[in-house]
Amino acid sequence: MSIEDKQLFTVSVYTENNIGLLNRISAIFQRRHINIESLNTSPSEIEGVSKFTIVVNITEVNMKKIIGQIEKQVEVIKAYYHKLDEIIYQIAGLFKIKSELLFEERQIQNIIKESNARIVTVNKEFFVLEKSGKKEEIVTLYNQLSPFGIMQYTRSGLIAVTKEEMKISSLLEAIKNN
Structure with missing residues (x-):
């Protein structure tokens, strides 16, 4: 599989729980015309920290760029991406x-x-x-x-x-x- 092949990635975004952040994160995908396949928000293992789980079908090159853009959001603590074989879901x-x-x-x-x-x-x-x-x-x-x-x-x-x-x-x- 070449680096330019699209594949499913699961993005984990750890954030402060602030109003409007979901809109800004989804806008990052929207600007690049990337459809979000699935989205879930929930508390994380640390009190006061939320976790967004986002599934997208894109190239790894684009995934890395998007992670960088997500992490520029003030409320984002850290963002990661994983291939499906790296997670239990x-x-x-x-x-x-x-x-x-x-x-x-x-x-x-x-x-x-x-x-x-x-x-x-x-x-x-x-x-x-x-x-x-x-x-x-x-x-x-x-x-x-x-x-x-x-x-x-x-x-x-x-x-x-x-x-x-x-x-x-x-x-x-x-x-x-x-």
Whole structure:
């Protein structure tokens, strides 16, 4: 694979939690006409520090340039990028389906069991399934359930931790203690 080949990168951005930062970070991608495949924000392992997890499909050369631009934002503590094989990640999907199908369609029960999906709630109108895993697993379950009728469906952004130790933890600890 040459350095100019596009590939999926996961960007981890550790920030102070300030209003407007998401707009400025997404504008960095927008200016370069780069589509964000997935975006998640959450607290990090250090109190008061947020983590953005952004998935983009670009060249590594462009990824390095974007990391530099992200780190110029005042509230950004540090930004990293990783290839998919360098992280452990999950995506969650929620499926809302008519309850009658759960009891009348034996195949639905088999699909749930084989996919390792979990029933989150059941009432007389509908039940909700949750499945976490790789994107392909969520899409496969969606394709299996579609013929029966899905009332509602949503899929989360990718969440990830690195396989290697992140130096950010000691950096953040030093900042916290100052």
